[in-house]
Amino acid sequence: MTDKKLFWSVFLNLTITAAEFIGGFISNSLALLSDATHNLNDSMAILISYIARKISKKQKDEKRTYGYKRVEILAAFLNTVFLIAIAAILIFEGIDKLMNPGEINGQLMLWVSVVGLAGNLITAILLFRDSKENLNLKATFIHIMSDTLSSVMIIVGAIFIMNYNWYILDPIFTFVISTYILFESFNLIKEISNILVQGKPADIDTFKIKEEIEKLSYVENVHHIHVWTTDGIDLYFEGHVALEQECDYKLDSYIKEINKILEEKFSINHSTIQLEQKLCE
Ligand SMILES: [Zn+2]
Ligand SMILES: [Zn+2]
Known part of the structure; x- marks a missing residue:
């Protein structure tokens, strides 16, 4: 206006x-x-x-x-x-x-x-x-x-x-x-x-996010997920991604790919991802 x-x-x-x-x-x-x-x-x-x-x-x-x-x-x-x-x-x-x-x-x-x-x-x-x-x-x-x-x-x-x-x-x-x-x-x-209270925005399905990221071949599981919004518009994601055992990790490209899923499928454009091997087992 x-x-x-x-x-x-x-x-x-x-x-x-x-x-x-x-x-x-x-x-x-x-x-x-x-x-x-x-x-x-x-x-x-x-x-x-x-x-x-x-x-x-x-x-x-x-x-x-x-x-x-x-x-x-x-x-x-x-x-x-x-x-x-x-x-x-x-x-x-x-x-x-x-x-x-x-x-x-x-x-x-x-x-x-x-x-x-x-x-x-x-x-x-x-x-x-x-x-x-x-x-x-x-x-x-x-x-x-x-x-x-x-x-x-x-x-x-x-x-x-x-x-x-x-x-x-x-x-x-x-x-x-x-x-x-x-x-x-x-x-x-x-x-x-x-x-x-940093509640999950109503139209976000955290199970779906978990499911989508876990489809990636190098991901073993996703846990410690937080999704919140500062003002009802900007969406934030935070989560741990445990990787499959490999010897040749391409960490940057993993993060890039996960970010792309979050952004394109869930409109989340601020994400913090903790990559880990066996940290939280
Ligand atoms: Zn009125
Ligand atoms: Zn963890």
């Missing part, structure tokens, strides 16, 4: 967020505050990945031998934990409102949510144009659809509150939006945690 487009989508999102927070407090609508929270998170997510991408371009140095790629993961983790906390608060507030419903200014709620919908649609167009060749297209589309849906839902709610004083719709919509935020957050936390 170009810097200019990025700036505008963040600016728009933050403007909607501010409008919804202020409108939510004045009109006494918790649903608006929930939507504001979601929009705040969207802006934060865009900003974090932007800033982190800048930082992670910094070359690795003697102190940070893996570079700065995990900065984005760390920032996303903090942002998500923060979001879960807010969603939990909204749900508690919603329960309170369900039991003691207060009056809500439906007209103000309606206007603010119309502004929110317009802002969301413009952001959607900005983001959508750029994600055309992106693999994340489907995820982005689903996200934008649900953003739009939650704005539409609040508009409908505001109309009912204006005309029939159905204040109970406000906490109900708060639950729907907060549950959605929690659902999104837990999925993200799961993904981030797996990266932070």
Whole structure:
């Protein structure tokens, strides 16, 4: 995404967020505050990945031998934990409102949510144009659809509150939006945690790697395998390769061939291979 487009989508999102927070407090609508929270998170997510991408371009140095790629993961983790906390608060507030419903200014709620919908649609167009060749297209589309849906839902709610004083719709919509935020957050936390505990990336099959390398005539077995990713993109492999007993080893060409398998079949481009004869028997 170009810097200019990025700036505008963040600016728009933050403007909607501010409008919804202020409108939510004045009109006494918790649903608006929930939507504001979601929009705040969207802006934060865009900003974090932007800033982190800048930082992670910094070359690795003697102190940070893996570079700065995990900065984005760390920032996303903090942002998500923060979001879960807010969603939990909204749900508690919603329960309170369900039991003691207060009056809500439906007209103000309606206007603010119309502004929110317009802002969301413009952001959607900005983001959508750029994600055309992106693999994340489907995820982005689903996200934008649900953003739009939650704005539409609040508009409908505001109309009912204006005309029939159905204040109970406000906490109900708060639950729907907060549950959605929690659902999104837990999925993200799961993904981030797996990266932070150096878990195996989901699409990598270590048994298959072992099998492929053991097909080589000079390999007796492969063991002590570790596969991990720094940032969800770059893949690392570490493993011991025990060689068949021969008298004329061509170590460099073995490593070259194993690296080729790792790179071509598994997209792993950082590997550390320990060649051994009988070390681990
Ligand atoms: Zn969103
Ligand atoms: Zn070993």
